[in-house]
Amino acid sequence: MGEYIEFREEGEDYGMKFIEKIEPSLGSGKISVEATQHVQITKPGGEVVRDELKASKEFLVASRAFTLDVSDVYSVSPAENACGNFANELPHITLCKRTLPWEYKGSFGEPWLALLPLAEGECEERDMTIAELKQKKEDIYFPVSAQPAVYLEKDSDLCHVIDLDKALFQNIAPRRVERSLLTHGKFLNLLQKTDETVRLDGYFSTVVGGRFVPTADTDAVKSTIHLVSMLGYDEPEKLSTDHARVRLVSLYRWSVFSKGDEEAGFVSLMEGLQCDVLRIDKDNTLLQHGYVPRRHLFRSGESTVSLYRGPLLPFRKEGEQAAAKKIPVTSDGALIFDQEKALFDASYSAAWQMGRLLTLKNKAVAAAIVKWRKRVEELLLKRAASDFMDGKMKQDYSSRNLAEKAMRHMLCQFEKDQEEDEAKGRGEKE
Amino acid sequence: MKRWKNDLNVTEAFCTFALKNRLKENDPLFAPFYPEEIADWIAELKLLKGVPLSCLAGDEMQLPPESIRFFYVDESWTAQMINGALSIGTHCTKAERINNLFVETVRTLGKRNIRCPRKNGIHENQMQFYREKRTEPTEAVLTGFLMRSRLVKLWKGLESSAVDRNGAKLDILRMDQLSGEIMICIYQGEIAGLQVKEPKEGLRFGAHENNRVIRVRDVKPGNEGAILSGKTVQITANEQGRADILELAGALGEILETDRVSSAELAMELIVAPGLAEFQREGE
Numbered sequence: 245m246g247e248y249i250e251f252r253e254e255g256e257d258y259g260m261k262f263i264e265k266i267e268p269s270l271g272s273g274k275i276s277v278e279a280t281q282h283v284q285i286t287k288p289g290g291e292v293v294r295d296e297l298k299a300s301k302e303f304l305v306a307s308r309a310f311t312l313d314v315s316d317v318y319s320v321s322p323a324e325n326a327c328g329n330f331a332n333e334l335p336h337i338t339l340c341k342r343t344l345p346w347e348y349k350g351s352f353g354e355p356w357l358a359l360l361p362l363a364e365g366e367c368e369e370r371d372m373t374i375a376e377l378k379q380k381k382e383d384i385y386f387p388v389s390a391q392p393a394v395y396l397e398k399d400s401d402l403c404h405v406i407d408l409d410k411a412l413f414q415n416i417a418p419r420r421v422e423r424s425l426l427t428h429g430k431f432l433n434l435l436q437k438t439d440e441t442v443r444l445d446g447y448f449s450t451v452v453g454g455r456f457v458p459t460a461d462t463d464a465v466k467s468t469i470h471l472v473s474m475l476g477y478d479e480p481e482k483l484s485t486d487h488a489r490v491r492l493v494s495l496y497r498w499s500v501f502s503k504g505d506e507e508a509g510f511v512s513l514m515e516g517l518q519c520d521v522l523r524i525d526k527d528n529t530l531l532q533h534g535y536v537p538r539r540h541l542f543r544s545g546e547s548t549v550s551l552y553r554g555p556l557l558p559f560r561k562e563g564e565q566a567a568a569k570k571i572p573v574t575s576d577g578a579l580i581f582d583q584e585k586a587l588f589d590a591s592y593s594a595a596w597q598m599g600r601l602l603t604l605k606n607k608a609v610a611a612a613i614v615k616w617r618k619r620v621e622e623l624l625l626k627r628a629a630s631d632f633m634d635g636k637m638k639q640d641y642s643s644r645n646l647a648e649k650a651m652r653h654m655l656c657q658f659e660k661d662q663e664e665d666e667a668k669g670r671g672e673k674e
Numbered sequence: 675m676k677r678w679k680n681d682l683n684v685t686e687a688f689c690t691f692a693l694k695n696r697l698k699e700n701d702p703l704f705a706p707f708y709p710e711e712i713a714d715w716i717a718e719l720k721l722l723k724g725v726p727l728s729c730l731a732g733d734e735m736q737l738p739p740e741s742i743r744f745f746y747v748d749e750s751w752t753a754q755m756i757n758g759a760l761s762i763g764t765h766c767t768k769a770e771r772i773n774n775l776f777v778e779t780v781r782t783l784g785k786r787n788i789r790c791p792r793k794n795g796i797h798e799n800q801m802q803f804y805r806e807k808r809t810e811p812t813e814a815v816l817t818g819f820l821m822r823s824r825l826v827k828l829w830k831g832l833e834s835s836a837v838d839r840n841g842a843k844l845d846i847l848r849m850d851q852l853s854g855e856i857m858i859c860i861y862q863g864e865i866a867g868l869q870v871k872e873p874k875e876g877l878r879f880g881a882h883e884n885n886r887v888i889r890v891r892d893v894k895p896g897n898e899g900a901i902l903s904g905k906t907v908q909i910t911a912n913e914q915g916r917a918d919i920l921e922l923a924g925a926l927g928e929i930l931e932t933d934r935v936s937s938a939e940l941a942m943e944l945i946v947a948p949g950l951a952e953f954q955r956e957g958e
Binding site: 250419552617 | 715719725736742745746749751754755757758760763769773777815820821825881886898899916917936939940941946
């Protein structure tokens with residue numbers, strides 16, 4: 245494996261590593277293995293006998309050269325049949341088979357695959373048998389001699405070919421060195437993906453296209469992105485042939501639709517966002533403060549227009565309002581009447597009702613609240629009684645008296661407290 | 675003669691007396707009587723979970739299409755909601771009195787558990803990324819934004835991060851898609867700046883925006899991915915759209931100070947950084 249580099253951004257680890265190349269340990273073609281064994285025996289008389297045993301075996305390593313197993317494709321970008329503005333995007337394909345781009349090699353050792361995005365009409369596509377493909381053609385150029393001698397397909401198998409103008413091909417095909425640059429391996433952390441994906445070993449190979457996706461300004465252009473075999477096209481710009489057209493084997497292909505004025509770009513959509521605080525920006529103090537007028541139906545049947553403001557304020561307001569500290573018994577208890585404007589403010593009334601309705605909907609919590617209140621009550625009673633036992637009532641210990649006296653004391657205390665509270669309340673109002 | 679007293683008043687008297695004399699808010703004896711269930715629910719109410727959109731923004735004009743709206747959460751509003759929640763099963767003045775005695779404590783519980791609704795839902799695999807910032811519950815004002823845009827629909831998995839006026843990162847308390855195009859996000863603390871990011875799982879290769887310029891990233895071990903500020907390269911292409919990768923590799927080699935740019939390094943540079951939009955409060 246070649247050198248690798250981890251992809252991080254602003255210190256964030258994406259769990260992704262790029263690897264320059266992942267070459268197969270055996271190339272493809274005919275491979276021979278030779279084994280030699282040296283034997284040496286020393287006889288009792290001191291005589292040394294030597295012998296040599298030799299064996300050799302030949303075998304073939306082959307892979308597909310004209311077709312691709314669809315299950316070898318992990319992902320493509322832009323997505324198949326995607327619509328959008330891809331004018332600045334170089335398409336790419338990620339293959340599960342990590343060594344695939346290096347299984348065959350051009351005459352300079354570069355990867356044999358390239359990704360060619362072709363607009364509709366730029367090429368003709370058809371299927372033919374491999375046998376037919378390998379026949380010499382008069383009207384079209386195909387480098388038969390550069391095809392591998394050993395491959396996995398049968399000659400009767402079908403493959404997909406594209407025919408395009410030589411000049412166009414020379415203009416858009418990646419150069420020899422570029423192909424090495426546009427092909428890399430990668431290692432991904434898959435732990436957060438589906439069960440199916442987690443079974444993969446995490447190594448992939450990627451081929452990036454060297455041409456931006458063809459795009460027109462107004463109409464969507466349909467492009468087909470072909471993963472092609474470049475065997476025989478090592479240096480497309482130097483291709484010396486009289487043929488006007490060339491033929492390429494397309495191993496895999498998918499279509500996208502690209503339109504220049506499609507504002508699907510993230511940044512352009514973001515820049516188009518109108519930014520403000522939550523209010524209606526009109527020359528009105530109430531609207532500026534987030535209030536809106538809403539029709540208000542009273543329980544008694546009358547209707548009026550009241551002010552409403554949701555929980556989201558356009559400005560900072562400190563703390564909880566004093567009005568929210570004493571619990572209203574009904575939502576109407578939280579209505580605020582603005583004497584100056586002669587309008588009701590139903591905001592907090594709506595809040596009260598919303599809290600009650602949401603909690604009623606959540607049965608488990610509603611039950612928990614009722615249960616909790618009961619237990620608090622029990623506990624308070626116990627605590628108060630034990631206070632009396634420990635403190636004031638110790639000397640006069642008789643159960644009957646205790647209960648009576650405790651009650652009397654409690655009531656006195658309670659009434660005193662209430663009076664105090666009322667006095668305090670009056671004081672605050674003044 | 676037999677005598678009887680109304681039990682209700684006795685209970686209330688007990689309550690008041692006990693509270694005034696010995697009971698403190700954080701009396702350990704009371705702890706088991708505030709079930710986490712209730713505390714979490716109060717926190718959810720404080721984060722306005724389940725509140726319909728029409729109640730969040732009273733009028734559509736407050737949130738027109740393609741807009742982002744910042745807000746402060748009204749504590750009085752949520753406090754009143756909690757009052758409404760406590761009103762469940764309140765049939766007599768005794769229960770009312772208990773509600774009034776304890777509502778303050780219940781609100782404090784909601785503040786204490788304000789992170790729980792989001793935290794409880796995080797998958798264990800993601801917990802390694804979860805870092806809790808310690809803030810005093812009292813100082814934590816809740817702020818956030820509503821976003822109504824096609825972005826919400828087109829980019830599943832948008833990411834947002836906000837900072838306060840001192841540049842400290844704020845914790846997300848809630849980030850929800852309320853409908854196809856509307857998203858709400860609530861933070862603990864006062865937003866002064868916000869970044870909304872494209873999801874990073876959908877990586878693409880190519881140039882960033884329309885001028886085909888890429889911002890060069892560092893490839894040195896230990897500093898991989900850091901944007902080298904001010905260093906940009908334009909990808910040139912012929913009229914047929916073929917990008918000049920060789921020229922690009924040469925230009926990158928100059929900036930990165932290497933003789934030979936490898937395919938791994940090129941991939942690193944060509945990856946489109948997830949898009950990012952920044953919002954800043956005026957006067958910051």
